[in-house]
Amino acid sequence: MYRPALRDAVDSATLAQHHQPDETEIMDTEFYRIKRLPPYVIAEVNAMRAAARAEGRDIIDLGMGNPDLPPPAHVIDKLCEVARDPSSHGYSQSKGIPGLRKAQANYYQTRFGVEVDPEKEVVVTLGSKEGLASLATAITAPGDTILAPNPSYPIHTFGFIIAGASIRSVPTTPDDRYWAELEKAMNFTVPRPTVLVVNFPSNPTAEVVDLAFYEQLVDWAKFHKVWLLSDLAYSELYFNGKPTPSILQAKGAKDVAVEFTSLSKTYSMAGWRIGFAVGNPTLISALTRVKSYIDYGAFTPIQAAACAALNGPQDIVEKNRLLYHKRRDVMVEAFGRAGWEIPPPPASMFAWAPLPPQLKEMGSLEFSKQLLIHAEVAVAPGVGYGEDGEGFVRIAMVENEQRLRQAARNIKRYLQSMGVNSSAA
Secondary structure (H helix, E strand, O other): OOOOOHHHHHHHHHHHHHOOOOHHHHOOOOOHHHHOOOOOHHHHHHHHHHHHHHOOOOOEEOOOOOOOOOOOHHHHHHHHHHHOOHHHOOOOOOOOOHHHHHHHHHHHHHHHOOOOOOOOOEEEEOHHHHHHHHHHHHHOOOOOEEEEEOOOOOHHHHHHHHOOOEEEEEOOOOOHHHHHHHHHHHHHOOOOOOEEEEEOOOOOOOOOOOHHHHHHHHHHHHHHOOEEEEEOOOOOOEOOOOOOOOHHHOOOHHHOEEEEEEOOOOOOOHHHOOEEEEEOHHHHHHHHHHHHHHOOOOOHHHHHHHHHHHHOOOHHHHHHHHHHHHHHHHHHHHHHHOOOOOOOOOEOOEEEEEOOHHHHHHOHHHHHHHHHHHHOEEOEEHHHHOHHHOOEEEEEOOOOHHHHHHHHHHHHHHHHHOOOOOOOO
16 A cells, blocks of 8 residues: 655645545546547447347448458468468567568559559558558647548547647548638648548548549648548449549659558458558658557468458459449439438448438437437438538448348338338339
């Protein structure tokens, strides 16, 4: 038991006569970074979904972007093979095993025509989410200003908020207003922004850009001396026939940009937590250094299996793309007949759906709750991705076509009970 030194005993006793602290006063529980995190509104819907399932209700979960498909068989076989090697169970490498970094470099060469150095320009991350958060920790000083899209995937903002930065929002849609808001941010923000986060195909809005957009963005970043962080997690899920570009294809991009990718959606390996950061060697070095203090890298058999995914047969990539494309078409058609018109997303595994006009005043969080209660369908409220997400919900295409049609039937009954008529029987 701790006791004050003799020379402090008299002062301690004197203080004790005047005030005896209760248990809640002994420790400060108002932690700085926790205070900067608002309640996660999506968690409220998730808790309701879990409670409904615990009651035995059949909830069709279109909320979380959790793939329902398995990885390729040869990837699982490689995992098992390497896991049986007794020497594979020690610490791995924080920056990723050399073979996996080389495999990712080969992917960029084959897919985008971009040469990257696997030693200096590639680091393996525990999913793109961890990579973004660790880089935010590495390059952010308290009080920095970061430009991030609104609405956006939460880590694009809160990774930097946790690191002590302030966020200035910019639009998600890459139109004239986007560029105007970037210029306004640079001219009127103190301190001047140091980082811009971009995410195309966007989560949650599914918007896409072409290479010309990235070329203009790189020129802008060089002029303003701003780092670019690109989240390309949905690079292989595109439905308009035009492959999604990488920001690193733009001339001079590696001078200012790092790009994050993931095996989660491309190979249905979300739970494996394997992602990558590729690009500017200064940023890669900073990320690698921070990671070396935090983790020893993913389990070596998982990294070996990730090599098998990148280096092996690629038929699953096209197979998954076609499957999500078909699900998109089924969902848009079935939900439309139920009375809920949803714009078909050009990419990703999500639809960004405006609330039915008759129910818009309900708000996205309450609408999501009502849909869960009365239609047994879970979606993610748009306000959970930023205030500009209000009026929308994100729908994940992670159930098969039969379940999507069942969801549409359930939604039709709910909408009709609210006075929203379907367009067809």
